[in-house]
Amino acid sequence: MTSWSEDELRAIAIxxxxxxxxxxxxxxxxxxxxxxxxxxxxxxxxxxxxxxxxSRWYQAALRQRRGRISAAGTTRDVSFEPVVGPVNDRIDGAYSAKYRSSPYLESMKRGQARSATVKVSPNA
Known part of the structure; x- marks a missing residue:
């Protein structure tokens, strides 16, 4: 797997x-x-x-391990990988910072959604 460029990841992140x-x-x-x-x-x-x-997209992502994303004017073929462990705490923090005004935020940091965390990596 390759890494996101700083510019590409920053654009997607915001x-x-x-x-x-x-x-x-x-x-x-x-x-x-x-x-x-x-x-x-x-x-x-x-x-x-x-x-x-x-979630249907989550099940398909884990079954196929590949797909595509579109964000910030870019479309990329990507790979999917399930996430467990301490990184989830940092992901919670990132969700809190980015979506702090959303009424759905707390649900995204709890068991159901947290257990369905996926790392998205660009394909070469």
Whole structure:
């Protein structure tokens, strides 16, 4: 996997327009774009499924491990990786900073959504 450029990650991190499209089960066709919150932590991009692990896009992302995102005027093919462990605390902090005025913030930092955290990495 490659890393995000600083400029690209910064643009995505400040935008509020990320759409995620994991590959469908055929491994070729991209799924319907789903608008989702995203944050950057320690040079990496993270997303969470509001509806937790039952979310269709989350299940497809983990099954296929590949897809596409569109954000900040850029479309990139990406890889998905589930996230567990202490980095989730820093992700919570990033969500709090970016979405502090949203009534949905606390739900994004709790068990259901937190358990469905995904690292998004650009493909080469």
């Amino acid at each position: 935008s509020d327009d990320l759409h995620i499209s994991p590959l469908r089960d055929d491994g070729v066709t991209y799924g319907t774009p789903t608008w989702i919150w995203s944050v950057a932590v320690d040079g990496d991009l993270y997303v969470r499924a509001y509806n937790g692990q039952a």
